[in-house]
Amino acid sequence: MKMSKLFVKTKREFPSDAEAISHKLLVRAGYIKKLSSGIYSYLPLAWRVIQKVEQIVREEMNKAGAQELLMPFVQPAEIWQKSGRWAKYGKELMRTKDRSGNEMCLAPTHEEVITSIADGLLDSYKQLPINLYQIQTKFRDEIRPRFGLLRGREFVMKDAYSFHTSQESLEEEYENMARAYTAIFNRCGLETKAVQSDSGAIGGAVSHEFMVLTDTEVGENDVFYCTKCDYSANSNHATSNLNIEETDSGFTEEKIVDTPNTKTIEEVAKFFNVETNCILKSVLYIVDSKPVMAMIRGDKEVEETKLLNICEGIEIRPATSAEAAEITGSEAGYLSFVGLEDKIKVVFDKSANKMKNFIIGANEPEKHIAGYNFKEMPEFVDISLVKKGEKCPICGEPLDVTRGIEVGNIFQLGTKYSAAMNAQYTNENGELKPYIMGCYGIGVTRVVSAAIEKFHDDFGIIWPEAIAPYKVIIVPVNTQDELQMQTATEIYNKLLEAGVEVVLDDRDERAGVKFKDADLIGFPYKVVVGKSITEGKVEFKTRTSKDAELLTPEEAIKKFI
Ligand code: ATP
Ligand code: MG
Numbered sequence: 001m002k003m004s005k006l007f008v009k010t011k012r013e014f015p016s017d018a019e020a021i022s023h024k025l026l027v028r029a030g031y032i033k034k035l036s037s038g039i040y041s042y043l044p045l046a047w048r049v050i051q052k053v054e055q056i057v058r059e060e061m062n063k064a065g066a067q068e069l070l071m072p073f074v075q076p077a078e079i080w081q082k083s084g085r086w087a088k089y090g091k092e093l094m095r096t097k098d099r100s101g102n103e104m105c106l107a108p109t110h111e112e113v114i115t116s117i118a119d120g121l122l123d124s125y126k127q128l129p130i131n132l133y134q135i136q137t138k139f140r141d142e143i144r145p146r147f148g149l150l151r152g153r154e155f156v157m158k159d160a161y162s163f164h165t166s167q168e169s170l171e172e173e174y175e176n177m178a179r180a181y182t183a184i185f186n187r188c189g190l191e192t193k194a195v196q197s198d199s200g201a202i203g204g205a206v207s208h209e210f211m212v213l214t215d216t217e218v219g220e221n222d223v224f225y226c227t228k229c230d231y232s233a234n235s236n237h238a239t240s241n242l243n244i245e246e247t248d249s250g251f252t253e254e255k256i257v258d259t260p261n262t263k264t265i266e267e268v269a270k271f272f273n274v275e276t277n278c279i280l281k282s283v284l285y286i287v288d289s290k291p292v293m294a295m296i297r298g299d300k301e302v303e304e305t306k307l308l309n310i311c312e313g314i315e316i317r318p319a320t321s322a323e324a325a326e327i328t329g330s331e332a333g334y335l336s337f338v339g340l341e342d343k344i345k346v347v348f349d350k351s352a353n354k355m356k357n358f359i360i361g362a363n364e365p366e367k368h369i370a371g372y373n374f375k376e377m378p379e380f381v382d383i384s385l386v387k388k389g390e391k392c393p394i395c396g397e398p399l400d401v402t403r404g405i406e407v408g409n410i411f412q413l414g415t416k417y418s419a420a421m422n423a424q425y426t427n428e429n430g431e432l433k434p435y436i437m438g439c440y441g442i443g444v445t446r447v448v449s450a451a452i453e454k455f456h457d458d459f460g461i462i463w464p465e466a467i468a469p470y471k472v473i474i475v476p477v478n479t480q481d482e483l484q485m486q487t488a489t490e491i492y493n494k495l496l497e498a499g500v501e502v503v504l505d506d507r508d509e510r511a512g513v514k515f516k517d518a519d520l521i522g523f524p525y526k527v528v529v530g531k532s533i534t535e536g537k538v539e540f541k542t543r544t545s546k547d548a549e550l551l552t553p554e555e556a557i558k559k560f561i
Helices: 021-028 044-063 077-083 111-121 167-187 265-272 304-310 321-328 416-420 444-454 482-497 511-521 531-535 553-558
Strands: 032-036 039-042 074-076 095-097 103-106 130-139 154-164 193-196 206-214 221-226 232-234 255-258 279-287 290-297 316-318 345-349 358-361 367-372 399-414 424-426 432-434 436-443 472-476 502-504 525-529 538-542 549-551
Touching: 021 032, 021 444, 039 044, 044 130, 044 154, 044 167, 044 444, 074 077, 077 103, 077 111, 077 416, 111 154, 111 416, 111 436, 154 167, 154 444, 167 193, 167 206, 167 399, 167 436, 193 221, 206 221, 206 444, 265 279, 265 367, 279 304, 279 321, 304 316, 399 416, 399 444, 416 436, 436 444, 472 482, 472 511, 482 502, 482 525, 482 531, 482 553, 531 538, 538 553, 549 553
Parallel strands: 193 232, 279 358, 290 345, 472 502, 472 525
Antiparallel strands: 032 039, 074 103, 095 103, 130 154, 154 436, 193 206, 206 399, 221 232, 221 399, 255 367, 279 290, 279 316, 358 367, 399 436, 424 432, 525 538, 538 549
């Protein structure tokens, strides 16, 4: 490819609407163009990178025994109604109607379609196990599309689905996929950590996310990991060994106390001169338009996904002050479950199960109750967010936390979809049984962004070689110089002939401009043909090397062939 023909327009400035470095670089280096919020065109450079990632995914999936197919992107509501997810999948599911008024949706994922394919085509146990995958566009109407390709609304995903006759067979395939994922990400130049996770809208009991660890904000997940053993989990799933000890405020008599201006836990603790773990905190949420009060020890925070799962809800958000006032008749800062137990759902975190004589809101403005004890022991469940330093649930050593970009996710679904959709095979005894299923996703376009997040410098992208759009750029310093241009063209032609992905920067531009573009776009190698060609030498450089190697044109060519 000649640079004068390559469809790319690099920019001097970063786009003003981008926060993540990968987003900034993808736009500035001419890889993507925004069409609408979270919807991008992949320009030729980006498409080459995406296709490289796809090819790696394809090779490793095939090697692992999976078979590729392609399913429809627009799907009828019926199959979603059958699985129960038409009602349960929130606003991320983009719903629409066709001209006849039939309800349809844009695919955010394909469990329903694959299950309906299996039903009738995978009749016998003899056909199982089997793993089917596709690489395709997905649409999710994300509440907050951001960071360019990291969280788009339209994006490319590889999704695979496996069918089994037993849990053991599913577990074997789950391990097989975990190995394939590690191989895929390694080949893309990315080191990943497989962490336990919540299964979210996809469902199932066991799931792991593959995280690219990063300490920046674009890693939208907090990953807790043990400093000693290999326990690691997304914060939405992580637990710790709290060894809950009894806490006692010392107020042995229950009484209502005027507590003006004590809205925060710290203010209440100061007022009563107690530790925060002697206060039972009340946090009011709205889960699918219904109020839910979370009760948790004062030194702990609520993990919203855990609470949402306990409520079997779809969407969760904290209640506004106005809602809190309306629902409780009190005021935020003085809330409690006392008197509301029969009116709204109340969930108690297990951190509260050894509290004695505690302080709690009185459900009246500017008042708390001191010396409260549960009249009847409630059921305690885990709705708390783990904190750095808490003990590992496996080995008891302290947990640490980092951030992660989720590039892949594997799930043991069990019979969630096959049972709901009545999709069955016949076993050895001639009985009909629902398939035991697994599913396995990789965010192909997110992998591209994650690679840039990991590998860039002040000058631009530093692609891992395996996914770079081109391998090498040949830069004649002065295109007017006949010898330079002729040598550059010869090297270019020889590399082209040998099948090397090469670009010749034939533009009549200043050398500085060409070098800047080469670094910004991120070619792993550069061959510069300048004045030293009069001595028969060209310069060979990697994207990150400071010094050039002086080589003959033949030696430079040999670096690639
Ligand atoms: P997230 O928690 O980041 O919203 P998810 O858990 O909902 O993702 P999955 O259903 O597990 O996503 O989808 C499989 C993979 O697809 C994810 O691991 C991720 O790499 C990718 N992915 C999901 N949502 C997006 C998105 N909005 N933009 C780009 N990639 C995405
Ligand atoms: Mg996921």
